[in-house]
Amino acid sequence: MKTAPPETGAFFARDRIWHPPALTPGYKTSVLRSPQKALISLEGTTTELTGPVFGHNMLGPTDNDLIVNYARPGEMAIGQRILVHGRVLDERGRGVPGVLVEFWQANAGGRYRHKKETYLAAIDPNFGGVGRTITDDEGGYWFKTIQPGAYPWPNGVNDWRPAHIHFSVFGHGFAQRLITQMYFEGDPMIARCPIVRTIPDPQAIEQLIAPLDWNATVPMDMRAYKFDIVLRGRRSTLFENRKEGN
Amino acid sequence: MVQTLAYLKETPSQTAGPYVHIGCTPNFSGISGIFETDLGSGPLANEQARGERITIRGFVYDGLGSPLKDALVEIWQADADGLYNSPAETRGRADPNFFGWGRQPGDMQTGEFVFHTVKPGRTPFRPNDPRLMAPHILFWIVARGINIGLQTRMYFSDEEAANAEDPVLARIEHRQRVRTLIGAREGETVRFDIHLQGENETVFFDM
Numbered sequence: 001m002k003t004a005p006p007e008t009g010a011f012f013a014r015d016r017i018w019h020p021p022a023l024t025p026g027y028k029t030s031v032l033r034s035p036q037k038a039l040i041s042l043e044g045t046t047t048e049l050t051g052p053v054f055g056h057n058m059l060g061p062t063d064n065d066l067i068v069n070y071a072r073p074g075e076m077a078i079g080q081r082i083l084v085h086g087r088v089l090d091e092r093g094r095g096v097p098g099v100l101v102e103f104w105q106a107n108a109g110g111r112y113r114h115k116k117e118t119y120l121a122a123i124d125p126n127f128g129g130v131g132r133t134i135t136d137d138e139g140g141y142w143f144k145t146i147q148p149g150a151y152p153w154p155n156g157v158n159d160w161r162p163a164h165i166h167f168s169v170f171g172h173g174f175a176q177r178l179i180t181q182m183y184f185e186g187d188p189m190i191a192r193c194p195i196v197r198t199i200p201d202p203q204a205i206e207q208l209i210a211p212l213d214w215n216a217t218v219p220m221d222m223r224a225y226k227f228d229i230v231l232r233g234r235r236s237t238l239f240e241n242r243k244e245g246n
Numbered sequence: 247m248v249q250t251l252a253y254l255k256e257t258p259s260q261t262a263g264p265y266v267h268i269g270c271t272p273n274f275s276g277i278s279g280i281f282e283t284d285l286g287s288g289p290l291a292n293e294q295a296r297g298e299r300i301t302i303r304g305f306v307y308d309g310l311g312s313p314l315k316d317a318l319v320e321i322w323q324a325d326a327d328g329l330y331n332s333p334a335e336t337r338g339r340a341d342p343n344f345f346g347w348g349r350q351p352g353d354m355q356t357g358e359f360v361f362h363t364v365k366p367g368r369t370p371f372r373p374n375d376p377r378l379m380a381p382h383i384l385f386w387i388v389a390r391g392i393n394i395g396l397q398t399r400m401y402f403s404d405e406e407a408a409n410a411e412d413p414v415l416a417r418i419e420h421r422q423r424v425r426t427l428i429g430a431r432e433g434e435t436v437r438f439d440i441h442l443q444g445e446n447e448t449v450f451f452d453m
């Protein structure tokens with residue numbers, strides 16, 4: 001990682017209109033799980049400006065290869081092979097190095113490897129559905145996986161999730177902590193999904209749809225999708241000489 | 247237009263969903279052999295770490311008072327001397343035997359979450375504002391039905407004087423709500439329940 005001095009400036013305020021609100025009745029589970037009182041808003045303190053660091057040495061060689069990381073030796077997960085790649089940037093457009101990116105997904109048939117999962121699609125014995133990586137000096141990351149399938153879920157009578165990959169992103173300050181989902185360009189299921197529709201602004205939804213990246217496709221091997229992730233930006237410490245209340 | 251602002255928008259949040267444990271605590275969810283251990287699942291400090299040992303226990307309750315059994319809770323805190331184990335900590339280096347971050351799922355049957363850690367020291371409010379905050383631990387809660395991670399704090403019932411001068415607690419206009427942020431000290435155990443809704447709705451922050 002670069003040896004630039006750590007940044008300690010305050011984070012830009014989160015744009016709560018861009019994010020989904022807590023209460024979104026179309027996504028029924030939110031009804032009893034959404035706080036109803038206003039959030040207490042203030043610029044972050046030392047606690048939110050800081051965060052843990054995850055070293056590349058914690059990663060195993062197949063942590064970013066879901067095609068093989070749960071497969072029996074010599075075997076692989078069933079499905080269309082894809083490469084997902086992108087950069088983690090901050091709101092100032094700078095790459096963020098050393099970010100822990102964790103991802104999980106259903107298998108090619110839309111089935112998760114989970115006790116509570118009841119969808120009748122088959123379990124793939126060679127697919128666990130989880131991986132992780134840490135961004136490089138420019139904020140770049142990539143992983144190999146199989147294209148996940150769409151799946152039905154009990155919300156409306158006939159609700160289906162579009163194909164998606166879940167992402168957990170751990171930046172440099174706890175204020176940057178984010179969980180989100182990536183969708184695939186051209187999927188007609190996206191617009192119908194009650195979870196996608198918890199996001200009010202169509203442009204914000206666009207930000208979650210990964211385009212097919214033809215140039216990054218590996219011929220005779222894997223198609224590629226590009227998914228850049230933007231974390232909250234930080235004020236430059238040059239402008240930090242202001243005392244609370246002044 | 248010559249002058250344009252080139253800021254990007256933060257990636258919008260989406261719910262962690264019902265299977266967040268596959269991604270964040272795969273061994274707990276029964277997927278073993280990919281990662282050796284679940285990240286953040288151990289104690290936040292090893293046996294050599296300075297400070298008072300505490301165990302935090304609690305539940306996350308929904309609007310009908312039922313405990314969530316599919317929530318994931320993360321915590322972040324300073325060491326016993328009030329130093330964060332982070333490159334952004336400018337006042338010194340945290341205890342090398344202290345990590346400071348933990349991640350725990352609720353128990354599958356009961357929903358209870360448990361963290362083993364040390365009691366944090368007091369930390370300054372901001373890098374440029376040395377007023378001290380009372381000892382506290384940041385909590386971050388995600389689950390199915392939660393569209394964006396909920397951020398709150400646990401303070402300590404045995405820190406009344408420090409709590410009274412804490413600059414964050416001072417921002418809470420409805421003073422009767424401050425109690426939702428106070429963990430109840432019972433010996434080594436600190437009980438801290440989180441209520442997503444209702445009469446006892448926990449104070450959540452946008453910071």
Ligand SMILES: [Fe+3]
Binds near residue numbers: 161166263
């Ligand atoms: Fe999913």
